[in-house]
Amino acid sequence: MDLLExxxxxxxxxxxxxxxxxxxxxxxxxxVAAAEAVGYPCVIKAQVKIGGRGxxxxxxxxxxxxxxxxxxxxxxxxxxxxxxxxxxxxQLATEIEDELYAAVVFDRAAKxxxxxxxxxxxxxxEAVAAEEPEAIATLHVDxxxxxxxxxxxxxxxxxxxxxxxxVPVAELLAQMYAAFAGEEAMLVEVNPIVIxxxxxxxxxxxxxxxxxxxxxxxxxNAALTDPSDIDPQEQMAAQRGLTYVKxxxxxxxxxxxxxxxxxxxxxVTQAGGSPANFLDAGGGAKADSIVAxxxxxxxxxxxxxxxxxxxxxxxRCDEVARGLIEAVRILxxxxxxxxxxxxxxxxxxxxxxxxxxxxxxxxxxTMDGAAARVVQLARGAGA
Amino acid sequence: MSIIVGTDTRLCVSGITxxxxxxxxxxxxxxxxxxxxxxxxxxxxxxxxGIPVFDTFREAxxxxxxxxxxxxxxxxxxxxxxxxxxxxxxxxIIAITxxxxxxxxxxxxxxxxxxxxxxxxxxxxxxxxxxxxxxxGIIPAQFFKQGNVGVVSRSGTLTYQIGNELAQxxxxxxxxxxxxxxPVPGSSFVDVIALFEADPQTxxxxxxxxxxxSAEEEAAKYIAAHVxxxxxxxxxxxxxxxxxxxxxxxxxxxxxxGGALAKIAALEAVGVRVGQTPTKVAHIAMEILGx
Numbered sequence: 001m002d003l004l005e006x007x008x009x010x011x012x013x014x015x016x017x018x019x020x021x022x023x024x025x026x027x028x029x030x031x032v033a034a035a036e037a038v039g040y041p042c043v044i045k046a047q048v049k050i051g052g053r054g055x056x057x058x059x060x061x062x063x064x065x066x067x068x069x070x071x072x073x074x075x076x077x078x079x080x081x082x083x084x085x086x087x088x089x090x091q092l093a094t095e096i097e098d099e100l101y102a103a104v105v106f107d108r109a110a111k112x113x114x115x116x117x118x119x120x121x122x123x124x125x126e127a128v129a130a131e132e133p134e135a136i137a138t139l140h141v142d143x144x145x146x147x148x149x150x151x152x153x154x155x156x157x158x159x160x161x162x163x164x165x166x167v168p169v170a171e172l173l174a175q176m177y178a179a180f181a182g183e184e185a186m187l188v189e190v191n192p193i194v195i196x197x198x199x200x201x202x203x204x205x206x207x208x209x210x211x212x213x214x215x216x217x218x219x220x221n222a223a224l225t226d227p228s229d230i231d232p233q234e235q236m237a238a239q240r241g242l243t244y245v246k247x248x249x250x251x252x253x254x255x256x257x258x259x260x261x262x263x264x265x266x267x268v269t270q271a272g273g274s275p276a277n278f279l280d281a282g283g284g285a286k287a288d289s290i291v292a293x294x295x296x297x298x299x300x301x302x303x304x305x306x307x308x309x310x311x312x313x314x315x316r317c318d319e320v321a322r323g324l325i326e327a328v329r330i331l332x333x334x335x336x337x338x339x340x341x342x343x344x345x346x347x348x349x350x351x352x353x354x355x356x357x358x359x360x361x362x363x364x365x366t367m368d369g370a371a372a373r374v375v376q377l378a379r380g381a382g383a
Numbered sequence: 384m385s386i387i388v389g390t391d392t393r394l395c396v397s398g399i400t401x402x403x404x405x406x407x408x409x410x411x412x413x414x415x416x417x418x419x420x421x422x423x424x425x426x427x428x429x430x431x432x433g434i435p436v437f438d439t440f441r442e443a444x445x446x447x448x449x450x451x452x453x454x455x456x457x458x459x460x461x462x463x464x465x466x467x468x469x470x471x472x473x474x475x476i477i478a479i480t481x482x483x484x485x486x487x488x489x490x491x492x493x494x495x496x497x498x499x500x501x502x503x504x505x506x507x508x509x510x511x512x513x514x515x516x517x518x519x520g521i522i523p524a525q526f527f528k529q530g531n532v533g534v535v536s537r538s539g540t541l542t543y544q545i546g547n548e549l550a551q552x553x554x555x556x557x558x559x560x561x562x563x564x565x566p567v568p569g570s571s572f573v574d575v576i577a578l579f580e581a582d583p584q585t586x587x588x589x590x591x592x593x594x595x596x597s598a599e600e601e602a603a604k605y606i607a608a609h610v611x612x613x614x615x616x617x618x619x620x621x622x623x624x625x626x627x628x629x630x631x632x633x634x635x636x637x638x639x640x641g642g643a644l645a646k647i648a649a650l651e652a653v654g655v656r657v658g659q660t661p662t663k664v665a666h667i668a669m670e671i672l673g674x
Contacts (some may be wrong), residue, residue, distance in 0.1 A: 109596065212628075236392040255540075258631040259536070259593055259631070261541060261630060263541055278630065284522070313523035343543065368660055
């Protein structure tokens with residue numbers, strides 16, 4: 001789960017990270033009150049999980065209450081590359097003498113946490129890594145040992161930060177690592193860390209990705225939501241306990257097992273189609289969960305045809321066929337279904353489908369054949 | 384011969400008294416796996432259809448001579464159970480549990496790394512099947528027979544799909560190993576491919592990867608340097624959008640890393656033939672083995 005910037009800042013606060021005074025707001029009046037409280041000049045920032053906020057006009061500096069009101073009115077409700085702004089963050093502006101970059105990353109390849117520090121703050125760090133890798137100081141942290149004070153000093157000296165701020169920078173890194181480990185994050189990134197003319201060190205930004213699998217241990221984080229990021233189908237699927245990802249296309253996909261569903265998306269794409277979703281019904285799917293899955297798939301108005309691709313291991317194909325027959329009777333879909341079932345009890349499943357003789361349900365023998373058929377049907381429906 | 388599980392496997396199941404645990408334990412026993420014990424704290428002294436249950440792994444090892452553990456407990460208890468099995472001297476730990484927190488997996492991996500005698504397969508995997516010898520996990524064994532193709536995969540159902548296509552072409556398997564779909568698997572493609580390379584029964588290796596991480600790229604490097612047997616690859620998720628987790632916790636393209644095309648390119652660059660679909664993987668395998 002990606003947090004909004006202000007949610008990340010609030011999480012940092014629990015770890016003592018030095019930050020500039022700021023407040024979140026969801027309406028214009030509270031935005032003005034927030035600006036009055038933090039002081040002027042203040043920065044008003046749109047809270048959306050997409051880059052390029054500044055270019056889109058989602059970040060402004062207000063010198064007084066009237067400007068704060070004007071900018072808050074402009075930014076709230078603004079659309080930034082498909083994301084509607086529902087929340088803004090108002091923060092005291094500061095003079096900046098220097099900018100640093102710091103991150104703690106869950107390094108899957110090394111099986112350790114990776115801590116990074118660079119004096120090339122405020123820039124695209126992937127570009128820095130490609131062009132000037134020596135400008136980024138890195139070290140791996142063994143989770144059995146944790147992040148020790150010498151780690152912070154080593155990074156600060158190796159990155160070449162000014163001597164007078166080595167101690168506060170090292171301390172900030174330790175706090176970031178504590179937040180990363182304590183909240184079970186996959187990523188904690190601050191770009192930039194600023195050094196003010198008064199030589200104060202503060203985190204100006206907060207990018208945090210949390211591990212969804214660990215949210216049960218962090219109820220406070222589990223409750224964080226992002227109103228600009230809720231897709232109606234994804235919300236519906238979550239309520240029904242289904243693993244669903246919304247995609248751009250018009251072919252609904254139902255399958256079992258993450259790998260097989262990913263493979264199904266690929267095969268449909270290779271056949272010239274465009275999948276509308278990823279849906280993994282999981283192992284041992286029963287009739288009622290299949291009806292629920294069809295409901296979610298069909299609620300997407302873009303869907304013109306649906307592909308069922310199931311390989312039965314624990315999942316029994318006859319159970320899937322029963323669920324599909326029930327779904328068609330209850331939901332009366334207006335789009336065709338292509339069904340390919342292999343594995344446990346597939347013979348019974350094919351018989352059930354043949355006996356039900358549902359119009360608009362087309363059985364196919366192979367995965368590749370089913371993909372070609374559903375693409376053809378989706379095109380036909382559009383003609 | 385086979386790898387990881389076989390006729391000398393003596394299995395102890397953590398979570399044997401749960402509904403799913405009982406069901407799959409009995410399936411594994413029915414297949415011929417020697418299931419010698421189970422562990423459920425507080426239920427020591429009971430039995431599951433004649434399989435003795437112990438309170439701790441230490442007791443299970445001492446009393447039943449278990450050398451392999453299957454972890455079937457819920458995610459919040461799984462890391463603890465894996466560490467308990469290792470502490471009791473179990474050499475092979477196969478973790479089926481899905482949804483284990485990534486930081487738990489990181490801790491487990493780094494703790495187990497200190498013990499050169501232990502191997503963890505999974506978590507979030509379907510287990511290991513050596514046809515005709517032993518089945519530990521949830522792989523539907525009826526689709527597979529003994530043979531010379533070793534399969535290693537991050538996905539369960541995709542493994543069955545590819546394995547079934549191979550079976551339809553007349554091929555059997557030495558072992559089928561699910562390494563799981565999580566960000567920190569206990570064993571990587573490299574670990575399992577090394578075992579297949581050393582296994583005399585295995586003549587061809589099929590590896591099925593997916594988006595996320597760099598395990599496939601690492602496998603490509605390893606294959607180029609150390610593997611003499613032919614390898615056929617498959618990578619799922621070519622059409623997956625960046626930034627979205629596709630079902631498996633580990634299946635995510637992050638920024639410029641973890642994409643399917645880079646993995647395919649890395650494998651092809653070292654001579655691994657990559658099938659565009661599961662069916663094509665079976666066809667390539669057939670061509671190589673001359674079926």
